[in-house]
Amino acid sequence: MPVSRIARVAVAVTALCALPSLVLAQAKPFEPTVGQAGKDVVWVPTPQALVEKMLDLAKVTPQDFLMDLGSGDGRTVITAAKRGLRAQGVEYNPDMVDLSKRNATAAGVADKATFVKADLFETDFSKAQVITMFLLPSINLRLRPTILNMKPGTRIVSNSFTMEAWQADATTTVEGDCTTWCTAYLWIVPAKAEGTWQLGSNQLTLTQQFQVLSGTLGSNPLTNGRLTGDSITFSAGGTTYTGTVNGNSMKGTTGTGTAWSATKK
Numbered sequence: 526m527p528v529s530r531i532a533r534v535a536v537a538v539t540a541l542c543a544l545p546s547l548v549l550a551q552a553k554p555f556e557p558t559v560g561q562a563g564k565d566v567v568w569v570p571t572p573q574a575l576v577e578k579m580l581d582l583a584k585v586t587p588q589d590f591l592m593d594l595g596s597g598d599g600r601t602v603i604t605a606a607k608r609g610l611r612a613q614g615v616e617y618n619p620d621m622v623d624l625s626k627r628n629a630t631a632a633g634v635a636d637k638a639t640f641v642k643a644d645l646f647e648t649d650f651s652k653a654q655v656i657t658m659f660l661l662p663s664i665n666l667r668l669r670p671t672i673l674n675m676k677p678g679t680r681i682v683s684n685s686f687t688m689e690a691w692q693a694d695a696t697t698t699v700e701g702d703c704t705t706w707c708t709a710y711l712w713i714v715p716a717k718a719e720g721t722w723q724l725g726s727n728q729l730t731l732t733q734q735f736q737v738l739s740g741t742l743g744s745n746p747l748t749n750g751r752l753t754g755d756s757i758t759f760s761a762g763g764t765t766y767t768g769t770v771n772g773n774s775m776k777g778t779t780g781t782g783t784a785w786s787a788t789k790k
Contacts, residue, residue: 529771535728540680540686548684554624554627555621555623555624556684557597557598557620557621557624563688564770567595569659569706570597570600570753571597571600571601571659571684572599572699572703572705572706572707573600574701574703575602575684575703575706575707575708576600576601576604576698577604577710578697578698578709579601579657579682579684579709580601580604580605580608580657580682582682582693582697582709582711583657583680583682583711583769584680585605585608585610585655586589586609587608587609587610588612588614588654589610589611589639589654589655589658589776590610590611590652590653590654590655591605591611591612591613591653591654591655591657592613592614592615592649592650592651592653592655592656592657592779593605593612593613593615593616593656593658594614594615594645594656594657594658594660595614595615595616595617595645595658595659595660596614596616596621596625596640597614597616597621597625597659598621598624598625599614599621599624599625599626599627599628599629599638599640600628601614601627601657601674602614602625602638602639602640603625603628603632603634605638605655605657606632606637606638607632607634607731609637610637610655611637612637612638612639613638613639613640613641613653614638614639614640614641615640615641615643615645615648615650616641616642616643617642617643617644617645617680618642619642621686622639622641622642622749623639624642625640626640631757645660645664645668646667646668650675651675651676653675653679653723654659654678654679654680655679655680655681656672656675656679656680656681656682657682657683657684658681658682658683658684658688659683659684659685659706660683660686661765662686662687663686664690665683665686665688665689666689669688669691672712673691673714673715674713675734677714677715677716677717677752677754677755677770678713678754679713679714679753679754680711680712680713680714681711681712681713681714682710682711682787683709684706684708684709684710685707685708685709685710685714686708686710687710688710688712688718690734690735691735691736692714692736692737693710693711693712694711694712694713694736694753695710695711696708696709696711696772697709697711702763712735713736713753713754715733715735715736715752715753715790716752716754716755716757716770717733717752717770718731718733718738718757718770718775719731719732719733719753720789720790721777721789721790722787722788722790723787723788723790724742724785724786724787725785727742727743728741728743728788729742729787730742730762731747731750733752736751736752736753737750737751738750738751738752738757738759740757741760741761742761743761743762744762745762746761747759747760748760748761749765752770755769755770755771756768756769756770757769757775757777764780765780766778766779766780766785767779767780768785768786772789773787773788773789774786774789775782775786775787
């Protein structure tokens with residue numbers, strides 16, 4: 526056999542021998558690494574203990590639909606699904622989406638835990654009762670206007686990062702072995718109550734700063750004004766008012782049990 530042909534055969538044999546290794550390398554499952562780059566943030570997993578705390582803080586129930594913004598390896602969505610919730614993760618990295626789907630299948634919750642490859646800022650999450658996220662403060666602020674337009678009472682839980690001027694309604698921290706990313710913040714989307722209302726014979730003027738209310742009822746200044754979802758409470762003239770905001774009307778009872786109602790002008 527000519528030398529040139531022998532050389533070609535040797536090269537072919539070498540290539541065939543290397544093929545199984547190449548196939549195995551290509552078939553190796555994707556494994557994420559802490560700090561890997563993403564579209565808006567790098568990937569850092571939320572400690573499982575904090576995942577549980579976040580869901581506890583939001584007081585999730587099986588009747589809730591949860592969306593996790595930037596769902597990474599899917600652990601928050603999967604944990605929620607194990608509690609009986611329908612949950613969906615929104616993640617830009619397709620490899621992470623595929624990994625999350627595999628993890629959900631392995632956990633036996635693929636029927637409740639779903640994942641989509643999408644941009645957070647092009648995603649409609651208005652149908653969720655609970656939003657979870659582990660994003661940078663700058664991303665939280667970009668999302669804040671959209672979140673504030675969600676249905677009153679929607680619960681928002683963030684790992685470690687705040688909404689700046691929008692103060693959290695509640696905070697919890699994981700104790701013990703947790704050393705980083707150990708704090709969760711909860712916000713409850715408030716109803717829109719700012720404006721001028723007629724409450725009986727008095728004018729009720731409300732100024733709203735997120736969930737905090739100030740203003741006057743007649744000539745009396747408001748104190749302790751606050752919204753928790755669509756629930757409202759405030760005091761004026763020695764009387765405490767509690768009730769519910771429903772669009773351009775609100776009604777409730779005073780501290781002495783007297784019914785009251787107000788209509789927006």
